[in-house]
Amino acid sequence: MQHHNKLYIDGNWVESTSDDWLEVINPATESVISRVPAGSSDDVDRAVQAASRAFDAWASTPAAERRALLLRAADLMQAREQELIAAVSASMGCPQHIAGWLQVEGPIEAMRLFADQVGITEETEELGHSLVWREAVGVCGFINPWNYPLHQFVGKVGAALAAGCTMVVKPSEQTPLQDYLMAEIFHEAGLPAGVFNLVPGRGTEVGRALCEHPLVDMMSFTGSTRAGIEIAKACAPTVKRVTQELGGKSPYIVTADCDLTAAVRYGVDDVMINSGQTCTALTRMLVPRSRIGEALDIVRTRVAEIEVGMGESAFMGPVSSRRQWQQVQDYIQIGMDEGATPVCGGLGKPQGLEQGYFARPTVFAGVTNDMRIAREEIFGPVLCIIAYDDLEQAVAIANDTPYGLSSGVFAKDNTAALAIARRIRAGLCFVNGGEFNYQAPFGGFKQSGNGREFSHHGVEEFTEIKSAQLAVHAS
Template sequence: MFRKNGGGKSPALSTTIFREYRQAFLPRSHCSRRCFWSCLHPNSLGCSPSFDELDVFPILVQAFDDGFENFASLLSANMTTAAGGARNMDKNLSFYIDGEWVSPRGGRTHDVVNPATEEVIARISLGCEEDVDTAVAAARKAFASFSTLSVVNHLELLRSLTTIYARRQFELAEAITSEMGSPIEWSRTAQAPAGYDHLVEAIKVLESTDFTTRLGNALIVQEPIGVCALITPWNWPANQVMAKLAPALAVGCTVVLKPSEMAPLSAMLIADMVHEAGFPAGVFNLVNGDGAIVGSALSKHPDIDMVSFTGSTDAGIAVAQNAAVTVKRVCQELGGKSPNIILDGEDFAEAVAKGARRCFNNTGQTCTAPTRMLVPASRLQEAARIAADVADALIVGDPLSSQTQIGPLANASQYSKVRRLIDLGVEEGAMLVTGGSTHPVDTKVGYFVRPTVFAGVSPDMTIAREEIFGPVLSIIAYADEDHAVQIANNTVFGLSAAVSCSDADRAEKVARRIRAGMVHINGAGLDTGAPFGGYKQSGNGREQGRYGFEEYLETKAIFGHS
């Protein structure tokens, strides 16, 4: 909408175009205002305006209504402010330590790439061991006082953070879409709200928890474990940060957060929110970086009392090995290869369609995605047809479009991995029903992969055993119920599973036989009060609700207290 005039110093805007956007977008909702702002200021991609900037809208409109010259002058001044002092460039290169944004000690940087356009949208600093030492020291110092605050104080801070998070939720959604490619409607309705849900749940649990109990002649006291390192992935950035941060802060721990360097922008917005909420300096710290240096330094650090890690199993093993030297607690949510047992019955077609859609949600980049669909051998072809129809109906494309259902894969590395595994599935003899590794027809750039369905997959094939983390569904035939359970459990993973059956009692019996931390019957969704975590190489420990609180608490017995 803008073009640069002569010297490129001031924007030129058509009064007609502005009037159209003024009528369409200006009113009430922050979402509409943000759409309006992005139309006026296209260079804001990846560095969204703060709500202070959104608050100038009524002033801008009044200036427009009073006369276009007044409006143009005021708008130009606002854009100079928004683009000039810019928190964005400086802050993106900074770390949040001890209550302020500070310059890193090292000089390494990393480009954050929009996976839909393959363009650089931000540049961040990558930390070094000295940065980690500084952040940990700040957290250790703050722990002495923060851990002794009352539950009332912690609730006040959490409620303030929840209010701020709700106010900035659409801003957060846009950051998630730009950094990891989640379709904007999915970011607004699933990605960003997930973090809010964890905050609400943490408040609920804290309000109802008594951290002291009597047992015989002992007083049993639960106390915050100390300084926690939170290491989070790129696929559900806000969700994973808040699943760890909310309970840690609630019980009185202090933290150092290392978000994925692939998707750090949303985490940096959350740092702003924590600051605005008024948490004491040092309680929350953020150091960007890669796993090899920052992740390793955190997990080895002698002043870190606990590590909560979400990511690949290989990375989780490295974290555990590093942490073992100082015998610190490690809570891990790792990989998955979730089975979805669909038992024969009248609701078979609906169950197959629902299972396929759940597999493809978030472009298949969900650790609990039901990527192994187990169906009766006699209905294999029927299941393949239904799943293919679901895949072919999904809209793949620009994640900023409200119509898009499948966005790009989050980064170039993941794009290469998913395409390689699809090709390997074909090479190993699986039947490619739809999709494949070629680029979707309507996309010319970006890390896009078509929703893909394989049928006739045998349990020993690579695509049936490795976590692909893309929109790829493998349909496996079973002979009977016992065979289905055997296939479901024939994996090193045990994070999640699903069972579909019109007979709920039968479904529950099958669910109890599956070696997984969570089982969804007939498509039931998650509950943020229920434990989230897995068996076997899918990790240890639990997140969410009261179970999540336990990971951040130590238990002390005091004898002789009357």
């Protein structure tokens, strides 16, 4: 068991002013595998002060130098890929053979893509007698989630570094291990002291101190809508820029004329991967009423194939914590109480997996969109199947949600699917089984948050626009 007993501030590993600790628990074994300091508000102040001192020099560093550093960091991530996989797998429960392609390979690619966006602050546009350019927003505070901890870390940190910002990062209490590896990687890559600072801790202490600190110019948060609202309130007195990637209850419209087997299997896999702990998961599958029977047969076949565990053939690991497991159980009971019909799964743990926070892949039929299981984010392996009579009704059901992060459409071809996708109020849409793309922006509508991550749009979030008005003299 490896303990991390220090914080990374101003280019050095330093002691915390707190004597409190956070235990890191492996959800597959329920055992403590590490501990890290639970930082204090004084630790946050030290880190923010360091980031503030480093800002001017980093923001004025030529783009070519920032690009080289980001590429060096990506190369070091590649060299330590197995360590990153092991860290994510052990702390949040994703089986290692899945964590590689799902949790780590994409962030390495994204870091390299961010290296190609560093020139954003060296571009100047002429508009009449004015010049317009972008400058780094300043010191940033980042609060990261536990479900895709490296993915969201890179989405924030890589973009901010490309824009010329400095930062203080607070990992999730449950999954800080890969952030420690990234601090080592940035140190080895030669990132200047103070540009990147790492302060683990509780949201009530470290998170609040970041939100309230007057030298923090921007906060970026990934997590629940409830927590996002509190963060926005805490940031309001200092008028910080706040970007948020929050909850979702994403619709997935399956049309009557599509390849139903491909559509349903894709929908089941999308919800069950990462044990349902994916903010973009297509948890409301909308199926034509005339094809519900066929769809449920396909669901039963696919779910029966899903192995739960941590072995090489497992598709699902445990959920992340005892608390998360209980939340999933509570919602399964709520669904049954509301009158939904369990098609697969249900309460309790899979047979033979009594140790660990393993849940059964569960699918409900007979769901109506006014049920709690159709309106609230469960964040577990629970899929709701909702019948619709015509496409107009399907679109109305899809949009009848306070969320708007993700969506999906599976139709006879891309043209037909895109016509439906344009009518769904969500920040992204997975069309006919399309995959996540790090070259495209990611973010939501409505109560799923604001701002975008990844791509050049994500880098733009970390900049301010400035204009200079030039005097025009007659010749």
